[in-house]
Amino acid sequence: MKNIVLLFAATFCTLACSSVSPAADNQLTEQEQQAGWQLLFNGTDYTGWKCNNAKEVASDVVDNAMQPYKSGGYLIVHEKQFGDFILKCDVKMPETCNSGIFFRVEDLANPVHTGFEAQIATGNGVGVHDFxxxxxxxxxxxxxxKGPGQWNHVEIKCEGAEVSIKINGELVSQLDADELDQPGEREIAGDHKFxxxxxxRAIKDFxxxxxxxxxxxxHPVWYKNVKLLPLN
Structure with a gap:
C-alpha cells in the first residue's frame, strides 16, 4: 500500500510540475500556443527577418539570441506588419548601451520619424531617453x-491609440496617442524629434x-524569446 501511495504521489508531482514548467528559450509554452501567441524568432537564424533597407541580416545569432549589431541596416525588421498586439522579449545589454525596439514603423526608409521606439539603454535615469x-x-x-549583463523582460502593448511598456513586470510608461494632437507635443515640456x-508631426497622426x-x-544587444500576441 505504501508503495502505491508513493507511486501516486510521484506521478501527481510529475504531472503537476510538467503543467507549469516554462518553455525552453525561443519556444512557446502550451498555454501561449493555446492563447494564440506567435514566435517571431526561432533562436537559430533570421528566418522572417530582414534589414529595413531590404538587405539580408548580416549579423550572427549569438548564444541563441538575436544581435542587431553590424546587421547591415539601421533596423532588423520582421517581414510582417502588426497593428494591435502585445510583444514580449528578453533583452541583455552591455555596460554601455543605447538602442531600441521600434514598432508601428510606417516607412522603412525613415524609421526614425515614422515609428515608435521603446528605449533600450543602460543607466539609472527616468527621462524620455532612458530604459x-x-x-x-x-x-x-x-x-x-536589472543592469548590464542581465536579462530584462520587456513587454510592449499597442491597442488603438493606447501604448504601454512594462519592464520586468512593472508598468513604466504609457501613452494615449489621441491626446497628443498638436505637432511637436509630447508628455513633457519641449518638442519631440519626429x-x-x-x-x-502630431503623435496622434502616427x-x-x-x-x-x-x-x-x-552597441551589441541581445534579444531572445521574441513573442507576439495579436489583439483582434
Whole structure:
C-alpha cells in the first residue's frame, strides 16, 4: 500500500510540475500556443527577418539570441506588419548601451520619424531617453532595469491609440496617442524629434499599423524569446 501511495504521489508531482514548467528559450509554452501567441524568432537564424533597407541580416545569432549589431541596416525588421498586439522579449545589454525596439514603423526608409521606439539603454535615469521610455515622447516612471549583463523582460502593448511598456513586470510608461494632437507635443515640456518633410508631426497622426524591429545603434544587444500576441 505504501508503495502505491508513493507511486501516486510521484506521478501527481510529475504531472503537476510538467503543467507549469516554462518553455525552453525561443519556444512557446502550451498555454501561449493555446492563447494564440506567435514566435517571431526561432533562436537559430533570421528566418522572417530582414534589414529595413531590404538587405539580408548580416549579423550572427549569438548564444541563441538575436544581435542587431553590424546587421547591415539601421533596423532588423520582421517581414510582417502588426497593428494591435502585445510583444514580449528578453533583452541583455552591455555596460554601455543605447538602442531600441521600434514598432508601428510606417516607412522603412525613415524609421526614425515614422515609428515608435521603446528605449533600450543602460543607466539609472527616468527621462524620455532612458530604459523603458517611449522614446522622446513619454518618460519612464521608474527605471526597472536589472543592469548590464542581465536579462530584462520587456513587454510592449499597442491597442488603438493606447501604448504601454512594462519592464520586468512593472508598468513604466504609457501613452494615449489621441491626446497628443498638436505637432511637436509630447508628455513633457519641449518638442519631440519626429518630423515629416521638415515639419513636426502630431503623435496622434502616427500609423496604427507598421513594422516591428530592433535597432543597430552601435552597441551589441541581445534579444531572445521574441513573442507576439495579436489583439483582434
Amino acid at each position: 523603458g521610455a517611449i522614446y522622446d515622447i513619454v518618460p519612464t516612471t521608474k527605471n526597472a532595469s 518630423k515629416l518633410n521638415g515639419k513636426s 500609423a496604427r499599423v507598421g513594422y516591428l524591429g530592433f535597432q543597430d545603434h552601435g
